[in-house]
Amino acid sequence: MKRLIATAALATLVATPALAQSYPGVPDEGFYLGTAIGQAKLKNDTLDLLDDLGANTDDKDTAFKLFAGYQFNPNFAVEASYVDFGDFTANAAVAVNGNIVSENIKASADGFGFALVGRLPIDAGFSVFGKLGLIAWDGKVSGVARENGTVVFEGSDSADDIDPFYGVGVEYVVNQVMVRAEFERYDISDSGEDFEIDLISASIGYRF
Numbered sequence: 001m002k003r004l005i006a007t008a009a010l011a012t013l014v015a016t017p018a019l020a021q022s023y024p025g026v027p028d029e030g031f032y033l034g035t036a037i038g039q040a041k042l043k044n045d046t047l048d049l050l051d052d053l054g055a056n057t058d059d060k061d062t063a064f065k066l067f068a069g070y071q072f073n074p075n076f077a078v079e080a081s082y083v084d085f086g087d088f089t090a091n092a093a094v095a096v097n098g099n100i101v102s103e104n105i106k107a108s109a110d111g112f113g114f115a116l117v118g119r120l121p122i123d124a125g126f127s128v129f130g131k132l133g134l135i136a137w138d139g140k141v142s143g144v145a146r147e148n149g150t151v152v153f154e155g156s157d158s159a160d161d162i163d164p165f166y167g168v169g170v171e172y173v174v175n176q177v178m179v180r181a182e183f184e185r186y187d188i189s190d191s192g193e194d195f196e197i198d199l200i201s202a203s204i205g206y207r208f
Helices: 002-013 045-052
Strands: 030-044 056-058 060-073 076-096 099-123 126-147 150-174 177-190 193-207
Touching: 030 045, 030 076, 030 177, 060 193, 076 126, 076 193, 099 150, 126 177
Parallel strands: none
Antiparallel strands: 030 060, 030 193, 056 076, 060 076, 076 099, 099 126, 126 150, 150 177, 177 193
16 A cells, blocks of 8 residues: 555656646646645554553544645646644553553654645646655654552653655646645654554645
């Protein structure tokens, strides 16, 4: 699945400009702005293990994105974005030697991305697109451990790095108003541990 999506994004990026067509109300070049809302899902081995051990994990949350780009021609654009993936949590409670030990973990992430976007116009303002890029992300995690309701540990940590992302989607433009539906995958790695964040979103924007 991962390789298929990346291949589809790359194929769209290198689609031949000879297939491009112009339609009324669909600018061939220029700036555009937009905003998106969707659902982010975090995939991580540690969270999966906690879930297998009986923890109550919530690996999904509402995410939002702001983006701006420049369309050089019907087939190629560059795009910058800010994305907030929301919060992810894990809660567990177990009995140890007659005591109730509970843990609450919360993680969040956001970042600024830059991508190359390839578009393949299909018909009358409708097109498919793929993107390949990098995201400069910032992540935070905090946790609290309690024994019989008394806090025995509380701490937090943060990390940041630059990692790749890619995506595919569909777009429709009419009278310079743009609507999109897209899937993006962000491959994040920190301290030898891998995280995947899948973002499915719908967006609306305007082409100048």
